[in-house]
Amino acid sequence: MPAPRRFASALAAVCTAGVALAGCGSTSDDDARASQGPGTFTVCTNSPYAPFEFERDGETVGFDMSLGQEIARDMGRTMRVVRADFHTLESGAALDEGRCDAAISGITITPARRRAVDFSEPYFNDQIALLTTKDSGITGFAAVGTRTVGVQRATSGAQYASDRKLTVREYEDADLMFRALGSGKVKAVSGNISTLSRQAREHPDFRLVQTVDTNENLGVAVKKGNTEILDAVNRTLERITRDGTADSLKAEWMGV
Structure with a gap:
């Protein structure tokens, strides 16, 4: 995933927590540190990674961003988004350095990552898929052979x-990976079904040839020991599951 992108303070946008499905502008790390306080819920993410987070009309939007808005609203705070390198999210560095209260970026819960961060309850179950072009002759992972597969780093x-x-x-980042598939630099792409299925729908020359159920669960990451934020996140996850908001977000951003 991409290295941090830094934006001038004048371009940073603050999202109000009351607009549950609205996008949120990105800030620089320095802006984020300055903005953190009792009224702000600062979220680190790595974009683009549609449909979880991507840029639209100058704002960072997607399933994860809408989830962040729900959490912020329940906390009575406004949400601010900070772009960060994915390595700093899975390693916990961004959280340990105080750049954000939580990392919401399609992060798979793994034993190794649990040693670096505390995870919320799972909010999405994803699968691994293989995306290729219609004329590649590849029918699944076992049929790739010596051909090159594009992957997003650290996923x-x-x-x-x-x-x-x-x-x-x-x-x-995912955009570079999909461009490589379209240009023939790689013959297939290995990634999550939630992201690859979107590409298959939007590009007639792409097709999904295999999905593998790996029981992969995504979670919100917080700094080790930060029970205040973790409890707040889990309360929101319980609430949106109970009242149907989670299903609405999946339908909006993923068509499922």
Whole structure:
């Protein structure tokens, strides 16, 4: 996933927590540190990673951002989004350095990551999928052979392809990875079904050839020991599951 992008303070947008499905502007790390306080819920994310987080009309939107808005609203705070390198999210560095209260960025819950951060209850179950072009002749992971598979660095899709000893080419963000598939630099892409299915719908030349249920669960990450934020996140997850908001968000951003 991409390195941090820094924006001038004048371009930073603050999202009100009362607008549950609205987008949220991104800030620089310095702005985020200055903005944190009792009235702000600062979220670190790594964009683009549609449909979880991506840019639209100058704002960071997506399933994760709407989830963040729900959490902020329940806390009585406003949400501010900070773009960060994915490595700093899964390692807990961004949280430990105080850049944000929580990381919401399609982060898979793994034992290794649990040692670095505290995770919320799972909010989404994803699957690994293989995306290729209609004329590639690839029918699944077992049929890739020596051809190169594009992966997003430090993701479960990358790990799955590497575990199967496939030849991989890493990309810092999903857009670069999909462009490589379209231009023929790679012959297939390994990633999560939630992201790859969107590409299959939007690009007639792409097709999904295999999905693998790995029981992969996504969670909101917080700094180790930050029970105040963790409890607030889990209360919101329980509430949106109970009142149907979670289903509405999935329908809006993923069509499921």
